[in-house]
Amino acid sequence: MSLISKYLLSKFLKNFFIILFSLELFFVGLDFLQILKRLPDSANLQVLYLLYNAFFTLTITLPLSLVFAWVLTLVVLIKSNELVAFYSLGAQKKFIYKPILKVSTFLLTSLFLLQATPLAYSYDQKSKIIHGDYFTTFKSDIFLKYNDYFVYFKKLLPLEKKAEGIHIYKLEKGNVIESIVAEKAFFQNNRWYVLDAKVTQKPQNITWEDSKLEISYEKFLYTLEGFKPKILDTVYESKTKYSIIDAVSALSLLSNQDINTDQIRASLYYEIVSAYFSIPILLLVFVFAGANGRTFNFASFTTASIFGTLVIWGLFFMLNKLSFGGILLPELSILLPFFIWIILSTIIFIKKST
Numbered sequence: 001m002s003l004i005s006k007y008l009l010s011k012f013l014k015n016f017f018i019i020l021f022s023l024e025l026f027f028v029g030l031d032f033l034q035i036l037k038r039l040p041d042s043a044n045l046q047v048l049y050l051l052y053n054a055f056f057t058l059t060i061t062l063p064l065s066l067v068f069a070w071v072l073t074l075v076v077l078i079k080s081n082e083l084v085a086f087y088s089l090g091a092q093k094k095f096i097y098k099p100i101l102k103v104s105t106f107l108l109t110s111l112f113l114l115q116a117t118p119l120a121y122s123y124d125q126k127s128k129i130i131h132g133d134y135f136t137t138f139k140s141d142i143f144l145k146y147n148d149y150f151v152y153f154k155k156l157l158p159l160e161k162k163a164e165g166i167h168i169y170k171l172e173k174g175n176v177i178e179s180i181v182a183e184k185a186f187f188q189n190n191r192w193y194v195l196d197a198k199v200t201q202k203p204q205n206i207t208w209e210d211s212k213l214e215i216s217y218e219k220f221l222y223t224l225e226g227f228k229p230k231i232l233d234t235v236y237e238s239k240t241k242y243s244i245i246d247a248v249s250a251l252s253l254l255s256n257q258d259i260n261t262d263q264i265r266a267s268l269y270y271e272i273v274s275a276y277f278s279i280p281i282l283l284l285v286f287v288f289a290g291a292n293g294r295t296f297n298f299a300s301f302t303t304a305s306i307f308g309t310l311v312i313w314g315l316f317f318m319l320n321k322l323s324f325g326g327i328l329l330p331e332l333s334i335l336l337p338f339f340i341w342i343i344l345s346t347i348i349f350i351k352k353s354t
Contacts, residue, residue: 002095004086004089004091004095004096005095005098005099008073008096008099008100009099009100009103011073011076011077012069012070012073012100012103013069013103015068015069015072015073016065016066016069018069019065019068019069019072020061020062020065020069023057023061023064023065024054024057024058024061027057027060027061028050028053028054028057031053031057032049032050032053035049035130038130039129039130040129045129048125048126048129049126049129049130052122052123052125052126052129053122053126055114055119055122056122056123056126058111059111059115059274060274060313062107062108062111063108063111063274063275063277063278063313064278064309064310064313066104066107066108066278066282067278067281067282067285067305067306067309068306068309070100070104070282070285070286071285071301071302071305071306073100074285074286074289075298075301075302078289078290078291078292078296078298079298083096083289083291084291084292087291093286093353096286097282097283097286100282100286101279101282101283104278104279104282105276105279108275108276108278108279109275111275112244112271112272112275112276115243115244115271115275116243116244116245117243118243120242120243120244120246120271121243142156146224148170148171148172149168149169149170149171149223149224150168150169150171151166151167151168151169151224152165152166152167152168153165153166154166161186161187161188162184162185162186162187163184163185163186163187163192164183164184164185165183166180166181166182166183166184166185166194166197167179167180167181168180168181168194168223168224175202176202177201177202178199178200178201178202179199179200180194180197180198180199180200180221180223181197181198181200182194182195182196182197182198183195183196184196190225191222191223191224191225192222192223192224192225193220193221193222194218194220194221194222194223195219195220196217196218196219197217197218197221198215198216198217199215199216199217199218199221200213200214200215201213201214201215201216242264242267242268244268244271247264247265247267247268247271248268250264251264251265251268262323262324262329262330263324265323265330265331266320266323266324266330266333266334267324269320269323269330269331269334269335269338270316270320270323270334272338273316273320273334273335273338274316274317274320277312277313277316277338277341278309278313280341280342280345280346280349281305281308281309281312281345283345283346283349284308284345284348284349285305287348287349287352287353288301288304288305288352289301312341315337316334316337316338319333319334319337320333320334
């Protein structure tokens with residue numbers, strides 16, 4: 001790494017962490033003061049609320065902080081004529097923005113990968129603390145379709161991977177041909193194991209003389225392979241946000257079930273967009289920044305950069321809400337605008353650079 005790159009990164013990262021800490025402190029602190037009366041008296045739950053809220057806010061503040069820090073760094077470099085000095089020493093433009101782009105991509109990718117962990121449900125967890133449901137670990141009365149089965153769980157315990165009050169109905173050509181009723185079942189080795197099950201089978205060819213229901217009792221049987229309890233919990237809750245792993249698993253599970261997956265796809269796409277929408281902005285901010293501090297309008301540059309960043313972020317946020325509400329397809333409202341944004345910003349960057 002060149003000396004110029006090290007110098008630029010030291011300034012950029014210093015501004016980045018200052019801005020990030022300030023935004024986190026502002027949003028988390030303001031929210032905590034507003035919600036303090038509704039929080040439980042337990043200090044542990046209050047600390048957990050702060051931690052969950054801090055990570056949830058980080059998904060918003062980190063991309064914004066990268067842009068704001070880059071704007072501030074450029075303003076300082078231009079004002080002190082350091083940017084002109086770099087060019088005078090023979091530094092090309094790509095040597096100025098490439099280190100910033102690489103570090104920003106690394107930080108955004110780290111944030112994106114964190115969305116594959118349980119931290120992705122920070123908003124849901126902090127909401128549970130507010131409503132006193134943090135220690136509630138079961139869901140009741142779940143009824144879903146899976147392949148040729150309709151499944152009813154009276155009680156689902158996703159953390160323990162157990163279910164109680166199980167009714168499983170197998171369909172063939174629109175007719176129920178088998179039912180499994182049991183009190184308990186548990187999930188292991190990617191399948192459900194049902195205990196003490198009553199199995200009722202309907203004959204395939206029904207005649208008046210000899211047709212009868214075949215009833216048997218099984219101590220132990222397995223069924224519903226791949227029907228994961230965590231995904232059941234996630235889909236049942238109709239969450240506005242899914243972890244990457246749960247979203248991909250839910251899509252693979254439900255894609256062939258004639259079940260609407262718009263919300264899951266919208267959540268998955270938005271996690272990608274919210275992580276990387278600021279990368280083109282970093283390039284545009286640099287290409288519109290002047291080198292001469294005497295003729296450069298700092299106020300207009302700073303205002304336009306900050307306002308433009310907030311507008312772009314707000315636009316993608318609005319499109320995500322429209323997608324999640326089922327008004328627009330996620331592919332048309334999130335992915336397509338994101339690709340258009342990347343192509344448009346690339347064209348502008350190339351034209352301004354030449």
